[in-house]
Amino acid sequence: MSSRPFNFSAGPAALPEAVLQQVAGEMLDWHGSGMSVMEMSHRGREFTEIAETAERDLRELLQVPSHFRILFMQGGGLAENAIVPMNLAGRQGLGKVDAVVSGSWSKKSAQEARRYADVQIAADSGPGGYRSLPSPSSWQLRRDAAYVHICSNETIDGLEFHELPDLLALGSEAPLVVDCSSHVLSRTIDWSRVGLAFAGAQKNIGPAGLTLVFVREDLLGHAMAICPSAFDYKTVAEANSMYNTPPTFGIYVAGLVFQWLKAFRHGEQSGVAAIEQRNIEKAALLYAALDASSVFETRVAAECRSRMNVPFYLRGAYDTPQLNESFLNGAKARNLLQLKGHKSVGGMRASIYNAMPLEGVQALVAYLKDFEAQYG
Numbered sequence: 001m002s003s004r005p006f007n008f009s010a011g012p013a014a015l016p017e018a019v020l021q022q023v024a025g026e027m028l029d030w031h032g033s034g035m036s037v038m039e040m041s042h043r044g045r046e047f048t049e050i051a052e053t054a055e056r057d058l059r060e061l062l063q064v065p066s067h068f069r070i071l072f073m074q075g076g077g078l079a080e081n082a083i084v085p086m087n088l089a090g091r092q093g094l095g096k097v098d099a100v101v102s103g104s105w106s107k108k109s110a111q112e113a114r115r116y117a118d119v120q121i122a123a124d125s126g127p128g129g130y131r132s133l134p135s136p137s138s139w140q141l142r143r144d145a146a147y148v149h150i151c152s153n154e155t156i157d158g159l160e161f162h163e164l165p166d167l168l169a170l171g172s173e174a175p176l177v178v179d180c181s182s183h184v185l186s187r188t189i190d191w192s193r194v195g196l197a198f199a200g201a202q203k204n205i206g207p208a209g210l211t212l213v214f215v216r217e218d219l220l221g222h223a224m225a226i227c228p229s230a231f232d233y234k235t236v237a238e239a240n241s242m243y244n245t246p247p248t249f250g251i252y253v254a255g256l257v258f259q260w261l262k263a264f265r266h267g268e269q270s271g272v273a274a275i276e277q278r279n280i281e282k283a284a285l286l287y288a289a290l291d292a293s294s295v296f297e298t299r300v301a302a303e304c305r306s307r308m309n310v311p312f313y314l315r316g317a318y319d320t321p322q323l324n325e326s327f328l329n330g331a332k333a334r335n336l337l338q339l340k341g342h343k344s345v346g347g348m349r350a351s352i353y354n355a356m357p358l359e360g361v362q363a364l365v366a367y368l369k370d371f372e373a374q375y376g
């Protein structure tokens, strides 16, 4: 077992230690090329192999159908909030976007899309404090919307869609756009319900700077005239993500994470099915400890709880600045890092992405119990 601390950062987040070690070993000389991956031409033979392998492994891991293109882009999730409407909102000249607001990230997405489209909020769980997801049967969807946007895992508020909505069954033929930044590769995806999915890499995939876009082929080629060429999905797809220089080092590290995931085993399973099972167990262990606690609490409805991001708070009279600080200081002393909650909601947050081993969650649970014994 490693002596590195357990890192609960929401992002940029922990990477598998085996991947970091491989990166360190290959830093000065990748596979006898005499070059670091950072020093290679993105069009050279070596990097072409790295990028093609990464894409193939990702397609295999998530079983991405052949009528979807996988793009390696820059700009992160927030840039996609503009890039998506610039590419999709103008389809058939409609300019209408239906947005489901279920937390801080989807709220931001809807606000940004307003700069490019006529945005209607299909549902908003903000008035309830983002403690549950708005039920799809209640969504106000327009027949002629260019797309419907959701965030399938709300990183700050700790809510996750455990099933993607079936828009056709809800009477909408619009493609579903999914911001899956903070849980991509933590579980399987039902592509039949998706038009486009995007994810910044720095939560569950690799270093910051790389953005993954999965886009159905029929959605390419509708960009608005104002869309920068480097952000036009058709241009990027036609150039195999090499229209501009892609984030080469990020793609390389992500590729190693994909190989780590392919080799991941859990019982009879491997790959994403195996990590999903492990993620279910990790989350169950942590939520069970919080539910049993008289000092800590979670605030999200049980059926919407995220397996990846677990915000938790000191209860009632315990929720003082001093005790919050004691908790975080004590965590650090035990090698449990970056448990402070997002500044907009306070409290604590444990992000338990793929790279967090079960032992990390067990160590956190042991600390919760000890803390409760000391202060409860």
Ligand SMILES: *Cc1c(COP(=O)(O)O)cnc(C)c1O
Pocket (backbone or CB within 6 Å): 011, 075, 076, 077, 078, 079, 105, 151, 153, 154, 155, 179, 180, 181, 182, 200, 203
């Ligand atoms: C982190 C995050 C983003 C923002 O990513 P940036 O790379 O900072 O632009 C967007 N959406 C979700 C769900 C996130 O977790």
